[in-house]
Amino acid sequence: MNFKNTTTHYNTLSIALHWLMLILIVTVYGSIELRELFEKGTETRDAFKMWHFMLGLSVLVLVSVRLVARVVGGAEPAIKPEPAKWQNTLAKCVHLALYVFMFAMPIAGWLILSMAGKPIPFFGLELPALAAQNNELAKSIKEIHETAGEVGYYVIGLHAAAALFHHYILADNTVSRMCLPKK
Numbered sequence: 001m002n003f004k005n006t007t008t009h010y011n012t013l014s015i016a017l018h019w020l021m022l023i024l025i026v027t028v029y030g031s032i033e034l035r036e037l038f039e040k041g042t043e044t045r046d047a048f049k050m051w052h053f054m055l056g057l058s059v060l061v062l063v064s065v066r067l068v069a070r071v072v073g074g075a076e077p078a079i080k081p082e083p084a085k086w087q088n089t090l091a092k093c094v095h096l097a098l099y100v101f102m103f104a105m106p107i108a109g110w111l112i113l114s115m116a117g118k119p120i121p122f123f124g125l126e127l128p129a130l131a132a133q134n135n136e137l138a139k140s141i142k143e144i145h146e147t148a149g150e151v152g153y154y155v156i157g158l159h160a161a162a163a164l165f166h167h168y169i170l171a172d173n174t175v176s177r178m179c180l181p182k183k
Contacts, residue, residue, distance in 0.1 A: 017066040028055045061104035067097040077177045108145040
C-alpha cells in the first residue's frame with residue numbers, strides 16, 4: 001500500500017479512508033434519521049440509535065487514522081489548472097470544518113451518553129464514560145450536537161458541490177486526485 005502522495009494522487013490509504021468515511025458518515029446520518037420512522041421505545045428505534053452511536057465512534061477512530069495518513073502522505077497533489085487563491089482559501093476552511101466536525105461530533109456524542117449515565121456501546125464493548133453524570137449538561141451538549149449535525153449537512157453538501165463544480169465545470173483534476181490512479 002502506498003503511504004506517500006504522488007504529484008497527481010493522494011496516497012492509497014488516504015483515498016480509501018476518504019471514501020470509506022463518506023459511506024460511514026452517510027450511514028451515521030441515515031441511522032439517526034431512520035430511527036424517526038419507529039415509535040419511541042421500540043427495539044428497531046433503539047437499534048438505529050445504537051448503530052448511530054457505534055458508527056459515530058467509528059468516525060472518530062478513522063478520522064484519527066486519516067489525520068496520520070494526511071501527515072505521513074506529504075505534500076498534497078497539485079490541482080491543475082491551479083484554482084484561484086480564494087478557492088484554495090475556501091477549500092482549506094471547508095476541510096478544516098470537516099475535520100473539526102469529524103472529531104467533535106463523536107466526542108460530543110460520547111459525552112452526551114456519559115453525562116446521561118447511559119452505556120457507551122462500541123461493537124460488543126462498553127466504553128468508559130468521559131465525564132460524570134450531569135443530565136442538564138448532557139441536554140445542552142445534545143442540543144449543540146443536533147444543531148452541529150444540521151450544519152454538517154451544509155458543510156458536507158458544500159464539499160460535494162465544490163468537487164462536482166471542479167470536475168464538471170472547471171474540468172480540473174480535483175476529484176481525480178482522490179481516486180486510485182489508472183494502471
